[in-house]
Amino acid sequence: MAHLLRGKQAGVQRDFSAGLDPQLFAIDEVARYGINSQISALAYDPVQSLLAVGTNDTQFGGGQVYVFGQSRVSVVLPLPRKSSVKSIHFVTDKLVCLDSKNEISVFSLETSRILSTYTPPGSVTALLTDPTLDFALVGLQNGEIVAYDLDRQHPAPLRIPNLWRQQYPNSRLTSVVTLALHPRDIGSLLIGYNAGAVIYSFKVDKATKFFQYELPPGAPGGDSDPTASGVRRYPRLTQAIWHPTGTFLLTGHEDSSLVAWDSKDGRKLLARTIQNTKVDEPGSAAAIQGATPGTFALKCPLFRMAWCSKENPDDTGLLIAGGTPTTSIEKGLTFTDLGQTPNYATSSWQILSQYFEKPKRQHILPTPPNADVVDFCLIPRRSPHYAGSHDPIAVVALLASGELVTLSFPSGHAINPTNYLHVSLSYVHPFINRIDVAFVERTRWLGMVENRSKGPPILKGGAESKHSMMRYAHRNILQAAHADGTLRMWDIGHGDEVENRSTIQIDIARAVGRSDCVDFSKMSMAGATGELAVGLRTGEVAIFRWGHNKDYGQEVRHVEAREFGLESIKDRAEPSVKEGLLPLTL
Numbered sequence: 001m002a003h004l005l006r007g008k009q010a011g012v013q014r015d016f017s018a019g020l021d022p023q024l025f026a027i028d029e030v031a032r033y034g035i036n037s038q039i040s041a042l043a044y045d046p047v048q049s050l051l052a053v054g055t056n057d058t059q060f061g062g063g064q065v066y067v068f069g070q071s072r073v074s075v076v077l078p079l080p081r082k083s084s085v086k087s088i089h090f091v092t093d094k095l096v097c098l099d100s101k102n103e104i105s106v107f108s109l110e111t112s113r114i115l116s117t118y119t120p121p122g123s124v125t126a127l128l129t130d131p132t133l134d135f136a137l138v139g140l141q142n143g144e145i146v147a148y149d150l151d152r153q154h155p156a157p158l159r160i161p162n163l164w165r166q167q168y169p170n171s172r173l174t175s176v177v178t179l180a181l182h183p184r185d186i187g188s189l190l191i192g193y194n195a196g197a198v199i200y201s202f203k204v205d206k207a208t209k210f211f212q213y214e215l216p217p218g219a220p221g222g223d224s225d226p227t228a229s230g231v232r233r234y235p236r237l238t239q240a241i242w243h244p245t246g247t248f249l250l251t252g253h254e255d256s257s258l259v260a261w262d263s264k265d266g267r268k269l270l271a272r273t274i275q276n277t278k279v280d281e282p283g284s285a286a287a288i289q290g291a292t293p294g295t296f297a298l299k300c301p302l303f304r305m306a307w308c309s310k311e312n313p314d315d316t317g318l319l320i321a322g323g324t325p326t327t328s329i330e331k332g333l334t335f336t337d338l339g340q341t342p343n344y345a346t347s348s349w350q351i352l353s354q355y356f357e358k359p360k361r362q363h364i365l366p367t368p369p370n371a372d373v374v375d376f377c378l379i380p381r382r383s384p385h386y387a388g389s390h391d392p393i394a395v396v397a398l399l400a401s402g403e404l405v406t407l408s409f410p411s412g413h414a415i416n417p418t419n420y421l422h423v424s425l426s427y428v429h430p431f432i433n434r435i436d437v438a439f440v441e442r443t444r445w446l447g448m449v450e451n452r453s454k455g456p457p458i459l460k461g462g463a464e465s466k467h468s469m470m471r472y473a474h475r476n477i478l479q480a481a482h483a484d485g486t487l488r489m490w491d492i493g494h495g496d497e498v499e500n501r502s503t504i505q506i507d508i509a510r511a512v513g514r515s516d517c518v519d520f521s522k523m524s525m526a527g528a529t530g531e532l533a534v535g536l537r538t539g540e541v542a543i544f545r546w547g548h549n550k551d552y553g554q555e556v557r558h559v560e561a562r563e564f565g566l567e568s569i570k571d572r573a574e575p576s577v578k579e580g581l582l583p584l585t586l
Contacts, residue, residue: 030495034427036061038402042377045090046384047131048109049461051377051396052095053425054085065097067109068422069462071501075112080105089129089136090384091150096136098127104136106150116153120146128179131384132186139176143193163200163207164193171195178239182246183313183386190249192240197251199263209266213237213251213259218282222257222273222323223299238302244309244316244386247344248352256299256323260356267349270356273299274323274334277357298326303374308389308409314341317359317410319395321373331372333365333397335410365395365412368430368484372400378409379458394458404429408455418450418505420458423490426480426503434481437492438525439474442499445491448530448546450504451579453553467497475500479525479532485509485518487534489525489581504581508534511542511572511583513558532581542569543585552578 040063041054050069057063063084065077079085083099090096094115095107104118104127126139134151135158143162148155164174178192188208189200196212215221215233222235239252248269251259257279260269271280303322309315318336339360342351367373379394394415397405404425406415417429478492490503509518522535532544556571569583 031493033424033492035066035424036064039398039404039428041085041088042375042396042398043088043090043095044377044379044388044396045131045461046380046382046388048090049459050090050109051421051459052088052090054088054097056084057082057100063099065095065107066424067095067462068425068459070457070460071464072422072498073459073462073464074422074424077107077112077114080114080117086124087127089127091129091131091134091136094150096127096129096150098124104138104148106153118148118155120148126176126179126192128181130181130186137179137189139179139191141175143174143176145176145179145191160191160200163191163198164195164210167198167207167210168195177237178241180240180242180387183242183244184246188246190240190242192237192251194236194238195234196237197240197249197261199249209263211249211251211259211261211266211268213253213257213268213271213280215280216282219280220276220283221279222253222255239305241305241307241387243307243341244313244390245341247341250305250307250318252302252305252320252323254301256302258302258305258318258320258323262352264344269349269353272356274320274336274362275325300324300326300331300372303372304376306376306378306387306389308378308392309386311391312340313386313390315339316341319365319376319378319389319409321376321397329369330364330366331370332367332412333373333376333395333407334362335365335412336362337410363412365397365407365410366414367397367399367405367407368403371403373397373405374400393456401431402428403431416452416454416505418452418488418503419454422459423503426482426488430483432480433483434520434523436479436523436525438477438479438527440477440525440527440530442471442473442475444528444530445475445477446500448504448581449500449502449579450577450581452505452574453576453578467495469499470494470496474527477525479523481508481520481523481534485515487520487523489532506532506534506544506581506583507574508536508542510574511544511569512536512540512586513569513572530581540586542583544581545584546580547582548579549573549575549577549582551575 037055037058037060040056043052053066055063063079067075083101086098088097093109097105102124106115108115120138122140125141128137136148138146145160147158174193174195177194180190182188187202191198198207199209201208235253235255241250249261249263256273259271300322306319308317308319316338320334337360342355375398377396378392381391381393383390392409395407395409476492480488485508487506491498509515519537521537524533530546534542558571561568567586569586573582
C-alpha cells in the first residue's frame, strides 16, 4: 500500500500546503454567551435599568458577576478571589458584591474595574446598602454592625454593638441575619437577630424597640408540629422587613410564621402563616395533613419576603417565596394583597389586626411544578426606594435548580424572555438541551424580525460598543432548544456589528399539540429561504415557515387534516405572534 501511494505521488510536482500559514488556523474567541455557573444572586437598578447576576463557585466555573443592559450590552466582573457570590447591590455608579469568603468588593460600572475590597472583622451575615447613601452597613455573626465608606473606600468609624445581648444578657449567641432602613426615616434601622428584631435610632444612638416572637404552650405555631406544641417556644427569626410607610414591620421565622408588629409601640398585631391565622394562640389552627393518614406536612422555609406597594405606598401586598407545605405540587410565589392600609391615627387595634388577618385576596404566581423558588428580584417601574419593592411590573424568580422564571406582577403570567432579557440569560430560562448553528443569508435574516405582542422593556441601560460591519457575510444563526419545549434563534455574529439583534421564539410543544415528551433530536434551517425543520425523538418532524398569522390575537381550535402522513398545523400558531416563524406541517 505504501509503494502504491508513493507511485501515485510521483507525478505531483507542486506542494499545495506550501502557502498555508499556522496563523490562518489560529482559534480566537470573538464572543462568549451564557452563564458560567449556577446563579446565586440577583439585583436590579430601575434608574440605570441594569440587571446583575452573581454565580456560585462550582465545578463548572468560578463565581463572578454579570451585568446586563439593553440589547447585547453585557460585562463580566470577576471576583478578586475564588469564591461564590452571596449578594450584590447597586449603589449609584458602583456595584457592591459580598462573596463567600466574607470579602466585600466594590466595582465601578463606568470602567468595569474593581475600586476597592474590604474584609470586615468577622463573618458577614448581612449587607445593607441604599441608593442615596455612600455607606454600606455590614452585619456580623457576633451580632455587631460595622460601616464601610464606599466613597472614600475606607472603613467608617460607626460601630453598633450587639443590642440584643445588651437587652438579654443570658441569651445565646445571636448573629445579625437581616438589615433594613426605614423607608421614610433614614435615621431608623431595623436589625434582625436570629432571636428577635430591634429598631435602632441613629439620632439617639440606642435601641428604641425590641420584638420577640413567643409561642405559649398549646399554640401550634407555623409548623403545627403536635409533638412540640406542649412547651414554650421562641422560633428563630429569618426575615424582617418594613411596611412601605414604616408604620408596621413583619418578621418571618424558621417555623414559617409571619408576625406583624406595630413599629411605634412594639405590640404584636397578628401571627399567621400563609394558610392559617392566629397561630400563636393555643388550639387555634390544625396541622396540615400529610400524604398518609395520621401524619402532618412540613412547610418549606421562608426563603425571602418583600412588602410591595403600588403607586400609592399605602396600597400594599406581601410577596413570599417559601412557606408552603412540602406536599404541595405548586411551589410558586405567594402574593397576599392586603389592600389599602388603615389610617393609623384613627384605627383601633382590632382594625389593624384584621388588616393582616383578612387580606383582599391571595394567589400563587405559578412556577414549574415541584420547583422551589429560593430567591427573587422585583422589577420596579421607576423608583429604587422602598427596598426596591415600589410599584413593580415584573419579578425574576430564581429556582433551586439555578434556572430563572420571569413573571408579570401581580398577575403572575409568564413573561417570554425573548427580547426582554439578554440572550445569555436565555441559556438558563430554562436550561438548553441542544444547540445548532445555521448559515443564513444576510438579507434574509435582516427581514426576519418577529412581531410579537409584548409589554414595556425591562432592560434599557448601558451603552453598546461599536464593531466593524461585515455586510457581505452570511449570518451565524444559533438555534437553542430549551427544556420547556421552546426553540429560540438569534444571531451570534462574527465578532462584528450585529444588525438584527432580535430573537425569534418558536413554541414547538404547541405546534405538536402536547406539553410533555417534547425532546429535540435534530434541527435544520434553510439559509436561503429561512424555513426550519425540527425533529423529535418520538419520530415527528415539524416544518415552520415565515409568514403572517391570520389568527393573531385569538385562540383557534385545531382541526386535524392528514394526508399522505402530513398534518397541517397552521392553526397552532401562537396568538401573540403577528409575524414570525409559524408552524406549517407536521
